Amino acid sequence: MSRIRPRTPFRTAVLSGTAVLAAAALTACGGAEGSGTGSGKAAEPTTRISVNLSGRQAKAGEPVTVKLAAGRLQQVTVTDSKGATLAGAVASDGKTWTSARPAAPGTAYSVEARDTGGGTARADFATASPEKVNKLTLAPGKNTTVGIGHPLSIVFDHPVKNKAAVEKRLKVTTSNHTEGSWGWMKDYSGKDRVDWRPREYWKPGTKVTLAAELNGVDSGGEGGWFVRDYQTGFTVGAHQVVKADLDHHTLKLLRDGAVVRELPMSGGTPGGDKASWRGKTVLMSKEGTINMRSETVGLGDAYDKMVDYSMRLTWSGMYAHAAPWNKAYFGNTNHSSGCLGMSTSDAGWLYGQVRPGDPFEVDGADAKGTQAVNNGYGDWNVSWADWQAKSAAH
Structure with a gap:
């Protein structure tokens, strides 16, 4: 691995017995006392980290993982080219940070890591562009008022093989904790469709929101990748x-x-x-x-x-x-x-x-x-x- 000073990009290295990792030394702002270097200069303490994704054709659909060889991570920020960040968390042992969501296809990312000693390091990588993109149509429309029987309905442009993975990224929130469930079917058009239906008709006045956090999710099979998130919301009218x-x-x-x-x-x-x-x-x-x-x-x-x-x-x-x-x-x-x-x-x-x-x-x-x-x-x-x-x- 290469020694990297503050604000210097990661270099990549092939680690024996592992995949290609982006690796860097995390350098503290203040140097340590020298120990017989003969130059009179203090030695710079360094800590090495690695990122599981590297290069310009990294595999999408996996969480970003940053590992620290020694010391404890304080904060990691992963930002895409549009300025959006991937949320994540440092493990309890302080050695690893993992993003909560996967890296999206066709996206460039910058990684900045900081340890508890104040050292920082950076890395950049980009994921491969998708061969096919899947999109969807939502009903009801955003900011509408609908009757008590209207389900939240999603129709996909291309088939969805990884239905469980997609469904887990569909977050429904209601103003009164309405009980409901997703149900998959083939739409009358022949396309894959999933509806969220309450157990009983909606209560009047219920406010419903959907956050479809699909960016970076693989539909599976021939369905292609989702490359964006979707949001909608509606209100239930009179009974x-x-x-x-x-x-x-x-x-x-x-x-x-x-x-x-x-x-x-x-x-x-x-x-x-x-x-x-x-x-x-x-x-x-x-x-x-x-x-x-x-x-x-x-x-x-x-x-x-x-x-x-x-x-x-x-x-x-x-x-x-x-x-x-x-x-x-x-x-x-x-x-x-x-x-x-x-x-x-x-x-x-x-x-x-x-x-x-x-x-x-x-x-x-x-x-x-x-x-x-x-x-x-x-x-x-x-x-x-x-x-x-x-x-x-x-």
């Missing part, structure tokens, strides 16, 4: 639930458990693909006036309409919306192509009352089955025990 009864052809809006208004409706035609899904679904989005075409949901050329007050409930095309062409069936017959249809005035009123995240609880025999967990936000159709089993971190 609102929409109950749709397919057998009695009614739709009720309940607020804090009390019925605000009951509306006549017509659900999907039973006995085939046009039937509605039953179960606890969640209002995904309010889309206003949109063009609905039967070809997009596999129903041939049965319809092509501009539809008002459209409220999306599933990815497969189930909406609640205005359906004035079906007015003869409101309150008495299920005769739609799978959606929950109402008069224009009733749909307009409901559209103005609900927000994304409000649960729509659809019940009745005239259904084609229960909404799948990944077809929109069907998380609530899974028991709590089965939902917890979807976590990769257990």
Whole structure:
């Protein structure tokens, strides 16, 4: 190893029987008494340290470790090229400092170590650039207010093989210590997705934050590396639930458990693909006036309409919306192509009352089955025990 004076960069050395380490001498600010040097100068006390990562193509995804040969470390600072620091801690014996997070790919780092005697030393290294980068999409959006049924949902651009490692870096904080769990699935799009769902519907007023500390985490397989962190937060609004009864052809809006208004409706035609899904679904989005075409949901050329007050409930095309062409069936017959249809005035009123995240609880025999967990936000159709089993971190 080479002797290094204060503020001098580390040199690298190959240590026998070990990997290549960045090594340096930690030099105290004041020299010690000389001992027969013959020059009259005090000898400079030195302490050697090593860093587990070195060079310009160091392996990402590992914590940075700084080791001290003698004495005790006081502080170690690892800073990237953007000025961000890696948090870490000195071991109880004072010999080793380890970062709490891994080194990220494609990043240059500077290491500065200080011992209890006041000596300092520096080192620099850079990690290899990633061959593939994984990104994600978060819902709900940042600083939004959502209904009591909206899960925290993450969809990844590329497959995630190391699900447990990724899940451990997803930190959910709530203002009232809400119990919840992550659950993995294949999104309706075919991409990997993980949702964080409370055990029961959110309590109104709950504030939720997510810190996805993924920078430096390997997705595994062909998924690539995460090269940044993500943050989002939202607030839970009023306790609102929409109950749709397919057998009695009614739709009720309940607020804090009390019925605000009951509306006549017509659900999907039973006995085939046009039937509605039953179960606890969640209002995904309010889309206003949109063009609905039967070809997009596999129903041939049965319809092509501009539809008002459209409220999306599933990815497969189930909406609640205005359906004035079906007015003869409101309150008495299920005769739609799978959606929950109402008069224009009733749909307009409901559209103005609900927000994304409000649960729509659809019940009745005239259904084609229960909404799948990944077809929109069907998380609530899974028991709590089965939902917890979807976590990769257990």
